[in-house]
Amino acid sequence: xxxxxxxxxxxxxxxxxxxxxxxxxxxxxxxxxxxxxxxxxxxxxxxxxxxxxxxxxxxxxxxxxxxxxxxxxxxxxxxxxxxxxxxxxxxxxxxxxxxxxxxxxxxxxxxxxxxxxxxxxxxxxxxxxxxxxxxxxxxxxxxxxxxxxxxxxxxxxxxxxxxxxxxxxxxxxxxxxxxxxxxxxxxxxxxxxxxxxxxxxxxxxxxxxxxxxxxxxxxxxxxxxxxxxxxxxxxxxxxxxxxxxxxxxxxxxxxxxxxxxxxxxxxxxxxxxxxxxxxxxxxxxxxxxxxxxxxxxxxxxxxxxxxxxxxxxxxxxxxxxxxxxxxxxxxxxxxxxxxxxxxxxxxxxxxxxxxxxxxxxxxxxxxxxxxxxxxxxxxxxxxxxxxxxxxxxxxxxxxxxxxxxxxxxxxxxxxxxxxxxxxxxxxxxxxxxxxxxxxxxxxxxxxxxxxxxxxxxxxxxxxxxxxxxxxxxxxxxxxxxxxxxxxxxxxxxxxxxxxxxxxxxxxxxxxxxxxxx
Ligand code: DHK
Numbered sequence: 001x002x003x004x005x006x007x008x009x010x011x012x013x014x015x016x017x018x019x020x021x022x023x024x025x026x027x028x029x030x031x032x033x034x035x036x037x038x039x040x041x042x043x044x045x046x047x048x049x050x051x052x053x054x055x056x057x058x059x060x061x062x063x064x065x066x067x068x069x070x071x072x073x074x075x076x077x078x079x080x081x082x083x084x085x086x087x088x089x090x091x092x093x094x095x096x097x098x099x100x101x102x103x104x105x106x107x108x109x110x111x112x113x114x115x116x117x118x119x120x121x122x123x124x125x126x127x128x129x130x131x132x133x134x135x136x137x138x139x140x141x142x143x144x145x146x147x148x149x150x151x152x153x154x155x156x157x158x159x160x161x162x163x164x165x166x167x168x169x170x171x172x173x174x175x176x177x178x179x180x181x182x183x184x185x186x187x188x189x190x191x192x193x194x195x196x197x198x199x200x201x202x203x204x205x206x207x208x209x210x211x212x213x214x215x216x217x218x219x220x221x222x223x224x225x226x227x228x229x230x231x232x233x234x235x236x237x238x239x240x241x242x243x244x245x246x247x248x249x250x251x252x253x254x255x256x257x258x259x260x261x262x263x264x265x266x267x268x269x270x271x272x273x274x275x276x277x278x279x280x281x282x283x284x285x286x287x288x289x290x291x292x293x294x295x296x297x298x299x300x301x302x303x304x305x306x307x308x309x310x311x312x313x314x315x316x317x318x319x320x321x322x323x324x325x326x327x328x329x330x331x332x333x334x335x336x337x338x339x340x341x342x343x344x345x346x347x348x349x350x351x352x353x354x355x356x357x358x359x360x361x362x363x364x365x366x367x368x369x370x371x372x373x374x375x376x377x378x379x380x381x382x383x384x385x386x387x388x389x390x391x392x393x394x395x396x397x398x399x400x401x402x403x404x405x406x407x408x409x410x411x412x413x414x415x416x417x418x419x420x421x422x423x424x425x426x427x428x429x430x431x432x433x434x435x436x437x438x439x440x441x442x443x444x445x446x447x448x449x450x451x452x453x454x455x456x457x458x459x460x461x462x463x464x465x466x467x468x469x470x471x472x473x474x475x476x477x478x479x480x481x482x483x484x485x486x487x488x489x490x491x492x493x494x495x496x497x498x499x500x501x502x503x504x505x506x507x508x509x510x511x512x513x514x515x516x517x
Contacts, residue, residue, distance in 0.1 A: 001234045001236065001239075001266075001268050002234075002236060003233050003234060004199040004232075004233060004234070004235060004236050005199075006198055006199035006202075006203050006204065006205060006206060006232075006235075007033035007034055007204065007205035007206075008031070008032050008033050008034075008205065008206060008207075008208055008223060008226060008227070008232070009032065009033065009034045009035065009036055009063060009205045009206070009207050009208070010023075010027040010030070010032040010034075010035045010036070010207070010208060010209065010210050010223055011035075011036040011038065011207050011209065012024070012027070012035050012036060012037055012038065012210070013038070013041060013209075013210075013213065013215050013216075014037075014041065014042070015041060015042060015043045016042065016043060016044075017042070017050050017053055017054060020037055020042070020054060021053075021054070023035070023210055024058075024059050024060055024062075025059060026210055027060060027210060027223065028059050028060050030210065030223045030224060030227075031223065031227050032060060032208070032223055033060070033061070033205070034060055034061040034062065034063055034095065034096070034205065035060050035061075035062055035063070036062075036063040036064075036065055036098070036207075037054060037062055037063070037064055037065070038065050038066075038067060038073070039064060039065065039066040039075070039085065039089075040065070040066055040067045040068070040073045040074040040075040041074060047084075047085045047088055048088065051064075051085075051088055051089050051092045052092055054092075055089065055092040055093045055094055056092070056093075058093065058095075061095035061096070062094050062095055062096070063094070063095065063096035063097070063098060063122070064086065064089040064094040064096070064097050064098070065097075065098040066082050066085055066086055066089075067098075067100075068082060068100070068103075070102075071100045071102075071124075071126055072126050072128055079103060079106070082103075083099075083103060083106060083107050083110065086099065086107060087107075087110065087111060090111060090115065090116065090119050091116075093116075093118075094119065095118060095119065095120065096119070096120050096121075096122055096151075097119065097120075097121055097122065098122045098124050098153065099121060099122070099123055099124070100123075100124055100125070100126075101123055101124065101125045101140075101143060101144055101147065104121075104123040104144075104147035104148075104149065105147055107121070108121060108123075108147055108148045108149075120150040120151055121148075121149055121150050121151070122149065122150070122151045122152070122153050122183065123144045123147045123149035123151075123152055123153065124144075124152075124153035124154075124155065124183075125140055125144060125153065125154050125155070126155045126156075127155070127156040127157060128157055128187070129157055130156065130157055130159050130163070131156035131157060131158060131159070131163035131164075131166050131167065131186055131191075132156065132166065133166060134166045134169045134170060134173075137154065137166055137167070137169075137170040137173075138170070138173060140154065141154065141170060141173065141174060141178070141182075145178055145180055149180070150181070151180070151181040151182065151183060151204055152174060152180055152181075152182050152183070153182070153183040153184070154167065154170060154182070154183075154184045155184075155185055155186075155187060156186050156187065156191075157186065157187045157188055157191070158186045158187065158188040158189075158190035158191035158194075159190070160190060160277055160278070160281070161190045161191075161193070161274060161275060161276055161277075161282060161285075162281055162282065162285040162286075163186055163190070163191065164186045164190070164191055164193055164194045165285045165286065167184045167185065167186050167191075167194050168184075168194070168197070168201045170182070170184055171184040171201040171202060171203055172201060172202070175202045181204040182202070182203060182204060183203055183204050183205055183206075184198070184201075184203055185198065185203075185206065185207070188217075189217070189219040189250070189275050190275045192219050192221070192272070192273060192275070193241075193243070193272050193274065195207060195208075195221055195226075196221065196226070196230050196232065196235075196270065196272050197235065197241060197270070197272070198232075199232060199233075199235040199236060200235050200236060200237060200239050200241070200270075200290070202237070206226070206232070208221050208222055208223035208224075208225065208226040208227075209221070209222050209223065210222065210223060211224075218250065219250055219273075229255060229256060229259055230255070230259055230270060230272075231259060231262070231263050231270070234268075235270055236268075238268060239268050239269060239270055240268060240269040240270075240289075240290070240291075240292050241269070241270055241272065241286075241290055241291045241292075242258060242269055242270070242271045242272075242291075242292070242293055242294065242295075242500055243271055243272040243273065243274040243291075243294055243295070244271070244272075244273060244274060244294065244295040244296075244297055245274045245276045245279065245282065245294050245295065245296050245297065245300055245324075246273075246274070246275070246276065246296070246297030246298055246299075246300065247275055247276055247277060247298070247299060247300070248275070249273045249274065249275050249276075249297060250273060250275075251439055251440045251465040252273060252295075252297060252465075253464070253465065253489065253514065253517065254271055254273070254295055254493070255271050255272060255273060256513060256514075256517060257271075257490070257493055257510050257513050257514060258271030258493070258497075259271050260509075260513045261497065261505075261506060261509060261510055261513070264506065264509055265503065265506060267501055267503070269500075269501070274294070276300065279296075279300045279303045279304060279307050280303075280306075280307050283307055283324070283333060287326075287331070288326045288328075288331045291326075292325065292326050292328075292500070293323070293324060293325040293326060293496075293499065293500045294323075294324045295322060295323060295324075295493075295496055296321055296322045296323065296324055296377075297322070298376065298377065298378070298436055299376065299377075300377075301320040301321060301322055301339075301376065301377025301378070301380075302319060302320050302376065302377050302380075304320070304321035304322075304324060304335055304377075305319060305320065305321050305335060307324075307333065307335075308321060308324060308333045308334060308335035309332040309333045309334070310332060310333075310334050310335070311334070311335040312334070312335065312336050312337070314336075314337055314340070314384075315335050315336055315337035317384060318337050318340055318380050318381050318384040319377075319380050320337060320339070320376075320377035320378070320380045320381055321335030321336065321337055321377075322336070322337055322338060322339045322377065322381075322492060322496075323335070323336040323337065323338050323495070323496045323499050323500075324336075325499050325500065336495075336496075336499055337381055338491075338492040338493075338494075338495030338496050338499070339377070339378060339381040339488070339492050340381035340382065340384050340385040341385065341491065341492075341495065342487075342488045342489075342490075342491030342492035342494075342495065343378070343381060343382050343385060343432070343460070343462065343488045343491075343492075344365070344382070344385035344386060344388075344389060345491060346460065346483055346487035346488050346491060347365065347370075347430065347432065347458065347460050347483055348363055348364055348365060348389070349483075349487070350458050350460065350481050350482075350483035350487075351364035351365065351368075351430075351457075351458055351481070352364055353481075363389035363390060363391075365386055365389040365390065365391040365430075366389060366390035366391065367390060367391070367392075368391045368392070368428065368429070368430055369391070369392045369393075369394065369425070369426060369428075369429045369430070370382070370383075370386045370391045370392070370393050370394070370429070370430045370431075370432060371393075371394045371395075371396065371415075371420070371423065371429060371430070371431050371432070371456075372386075372393060372394070372395050372396070372432045372434055373396050373397070373417075373420070373431070373432065373433045373434060373435055373437075373447045373448065374397055374433065374434035374435035374447075374462075375395055375397040375399075375402045375403045375405075375406040375407075376397075376434065376435070378434035378462045379395065379397070379406070379432075379434035379435075380406065380410075381434075382432050382434050382462075383395060383406070383410050383412055384410065387410060387411070387412070391430075392412075392413075393407075393410070393412035393413070394407075394412060394413045394414065394415055394423075395407040395410075395412050395413070395414045395415075396414060396415050396416060396417055396419070396420050397417070397435075398417060398435070400414075400416050400417070403415075403416075417447075420448060420452065421448070421449055421451075421452045422452065423452070423455070424455035427455070427457075428457040429455055429456050429457065430456060430457065430458045430459075430460070431448070431453070431456045431458070431459045431460070431475070431480075432459075432460040432461075432462070433447050433448075433459075433460070433461045433462060433463065433469075433471055434462045435447055435462075436463060437463070437471075438461065438463050438469040438470055438471050439463045439465055439469075440465045440466060443466055443469070443470065444470060445470065446469070446470040446471045446474065447471060448471070450474040450477070450478060453474055453475050453478040453480060454478045454479065456475065456478075456480045457480060457481065458480055458481040458482075458483060459471065459472065459475035459480045459481070459482055459483070460483040460485070460488075461482075461483070461484065461485050462485045462488055463485050464484060464485035464486040464488070464489045467484050467485075467486050468482075468484065469484075469485075472484060486514055489514070490507070490510055490511050490514055493505070493510055494507050494510060497510070
């Protein structure tokens, strides 16, 4: 693996010159290659005086942007004043100046013959509504290039994650056909991968914020995330892209576990959050060889069965797939389920009171009554696994028809959520929550009132963010053994890692990573 040439740019959100200088120091200490100063965010901005201070003894290369209101910025004055200020920045030694497409001809012709050698003009286009098709982007790029730009920049907005593919295609077009440096990214959570995979598609630079703050969106990557979590310096054209498909998905700890593990074992891969609405569309868009395999989370595990070309028998029986792998020889999508063993073995170990591996012959689940809340993908895996181990299973779900249909298909009983509150046919029952209730950010929620927990000997929660959910806390207070979804998470990831890479999973390492967060 070689270090890539993509630069890391920190966009500064400072309202004063002092703050800007302070943030430049922080960006430098954090490993940034350049900063973007947004002049339109500075209060009481005095162009001559402030630019001289900001650009005099630069600690890092500086990109100067003076974004007008008509392009999503804050500057409301005249175009003459704005472009004059950018010319001033150029003369004070800015390394890059960002000029919007509509203003680029004026600016570039006005500096013709006077432009310092080191200055690069970025001609930019921002679309805050959507992402055009690749064909339309090609036309746009031709207009950007025709201005005489040194670098072109296209920022669009993701309606669907598939939009990012248009930007990747546009970036490749700029490099391979037009041979012009390009900055491309897609705004919004669904566009996150455009920032993380930027070096794979040869982007000139990608943005990482200094730290999460009130102005930043929760999904915006920080400089530290780019460097430490995504190992972005080492992402290149051959890097294999893995990720967890879901909706919502920001809670998943997959990126932390996989990226750290990839780094540790020297595997050229990156693992990202994939906020997906339509699984089939996603899988058709992000294909081999760059996107060889995915984890599949809520709510797509059942749809994944239908999207795969082949589904291994156990996953087929369960009716849910959480691991999708493209078979190298023919690109066919193969579906697996690593959830069921993960969840069941975690419960078995909880029952045994140890972390010893489960014993298929003498499962402590045998003969026990397991109540599963949730008849989605995770609930199906739990019910299947428990039946295999000889447990009796009762299913409940917020959608009572879903519970009824699923229960009858697997030979289990079903009860309504209202009945669950007073359900205690016997002592020593086991409860498993397989719904997202209680997951971040809704950590105050719980799928069952506390008083109903006293009937259970063990309570398992598939939710693992937070590790200690309200359900688990109340279960422990009621005398039950709590088993965290983190156990299921690490075990299902262990199974997946082998499917993804063909390498044995370093389980202890994966477990250690999770205990530290
Ligand atoms: C959660 C699950 O339940 C797994 O089946 C997926 C996903 C991964 C997560 O990353 O949270 O494989």
